[in-house]
Amino acid sequence: MKVVKFGGSSLATGQQVNKVINIIKADPDRRVVVTSAPGKRFAGDIKVTDLLIQYATQVQQGSDYQPTVTAISDRYQEISDYFELPATTLTLIQQKLTALATTTFSDDDHLMAAFKAHGELLNAILLAAVLNQQGIPAKFMDPRTAGILVTGQPNDADVLPATYANLAQLQPQDTRLVFPGFFGYTPDGDIYTFARGGSDITGAILSRGLSADLYENFTDVDAIYAANNHVVDHPAVIQKMSYREMRELSYAGFSVFQDEAIIPAVQGQVPVNVKNTNNPSAPGTLIVPSQFVFNPASPITGIASSNRFSALYLHRYLLNKEVGFTLKLLEIFRRYNISYEHMPSGIDDLTIIFDRSKLDSATIKALCNDVRQTLAPDYLEWIDDYAIIMVVGEGIAHNIGTIGKVIDSLTEHNIAIHMINQGASRISIMLGVQSKDADNAVRRIYQTFFQPSEVTNQ
């Protein structure tokens, strides 16, 4: 049995949904289907999830939300009209959409989560109706009925282990089960969404919970490339990669697969196949355990970059001798309820790297003051503009000189490296650079490893 997840770009229009129907039809093993909300139809378009965020904000602020409701409803209507569905499905969708504005929520975060989840919820109802109308028996599955239980934050949920026991009770038969991605329910019955891009997580949870043979993740590119295709022209295709390579690359910017989504797949040892809805016969990229991947001839599998970071740099002489210094620092972070991403250190220096998207300016100011007062560093600097480059490959640990080649490719082009961290995972090299240099750094490293003849000719 296969779980198939379709991303927002695959469900953006009636024409796209038609391709999805053909993909489901082509393989009777594709019995569990996960939907995203309708995504962008063209460059500059707005995803339904973003329209729902706008709707939620307008309701919270008491401003006119009607045009937004119409814009969202039109997206579902476009698909419904394409298949000439009877009016009942669209009416149901419109009722659920409109009812949100008058529903009471315990606070703004719960309201936001419930609004956002409706993008996938309504699309799953619609897709199930389209499948039935096309002669493919299908049933909409509410995550509440299926027992997808979550905890954590309303807009950044974590799956609860009980989910897997609940899903094991489901027996997918010939009727295709259509699940909305992106959200689950708390044991108290509240909707919590996963992080953005989280329909990938739902697909992985279902793959593990239902012991799928394969998790197919359909998107709008032929494969996962060795570098972001918006940064490098026609990058090489990755045919096969390991779970941990995917985890590191998606964390550091390969947005094609959400970075937390690999975890349930690893736990269930379900292979993942990323494929193209617009070209389903292309083999795509297969993501599997490490032992099936290692290729001594090519140390690097991919190069990712992300500008979403900031760093706190701290210098104090004899830091290495001071017992409990890092503990005090971590206690400050806990007081502010802040998690950090990385903490590379020297003898007298420490850099703490944060995900900037999780911090606001007031918190940063208060945090820096607290660190100054509690730890009296000789020097403290908040570096707002920080990018991380991640060079990833199972072969790195076995190839002497890889790090030297990475550094040379940057220094030869005057790209300053603020931090290098190799070792912890043994399959990646992490570099800190200024955001303005990030794309260029990826291009240079890519050329060194994937187009060496072009480097020599420059």
Ligand SMILES: Nc1ncnc2c1ncn2[C@@H]1O[C@H](COP(=O)(O)OP(=O)(O)O)[C@@H](O)[C@H]1O
């Ligand atoms: N290394 C990469 N390989 C392939 N796609 C990538 C990579 N890095 C970033 N992307 C982008 O990810 C996009 C697909 O992800 P996303 O927009 O979330 O799709 P979906 O709508 O299917 O969820 C691609 O169109 C591509 O631009």
Ligand SMILES: N[C@@H](CC(=O)OP(=O)(O)O)C(=O)O
């Ligand atoms: N619709 C949600 C969840 C998701 O996974 O979407 P997509 O498959 O379009 O990345 C979002 O935009 O975050």
